[in-house]
Amino acid sequence: MARVDARKLHKEGQQHNRRLAVELSENGRTRRDIVALIGVHEITLRTWLICYRNEGLEALNLKKRGRSVGQKRLLTAAQGIVLRNRIADKRPDQLKLDFALWT
Structure with a gap:
């Protein structure tokens, strides 16, 4: 086989x-x-x-693999939302970052 x-x-x-x-x-x-x-x-x-x-x-029996949601997070959920909104609403130069484009 x-x-x-x-x-x-x-x-x-x-x-x-x-x-x-x-x-x-x-x-x-x-x-x-x-x-x-x-x-x-x-x-x-x-x-x-x-x-x-x-x-x-x-x-x-198969067990669920990977880590659970939120495990080993460095940011709280609220901090993640704030960061996501800042990234979505601004360009790197507006945030005084060294690079020109998001990747």
């Missing part, structure tokens, strides 16, 4: 691959066979199986 970039699969497809890998492993298939059937890297499969053995099927 040709390798498919699993990151491009829908959430349900990714979930299906993880559960299928565990099922195949539980039924005695070798890791090499599972990798060939599902089309994921051996390290990925190993990670899934370790998670499953440590925490059960719930560990294979």
Whole structure:
């Protein structure tokens, strides 16, 4: 089977691959066979199986990625609005900045 970039699969497809890998492993298939059937890297499969053995099927559920909204913000929401308005309403030379254009 040709390798498919699993990151491009829908959430349900990714979930299906993880559960299928565990099922195949539980039924005695070798890791090499599972990798060939599902089309994921051996390290990925190993990670899934370790998670499953440590925490059960719930560990294979996809989790939200990235930081949450507002986490590690340097400006408050109000400061962000003020800054956005200043940038939108003025040109760099009006704000006495060294450069000529916004990028």
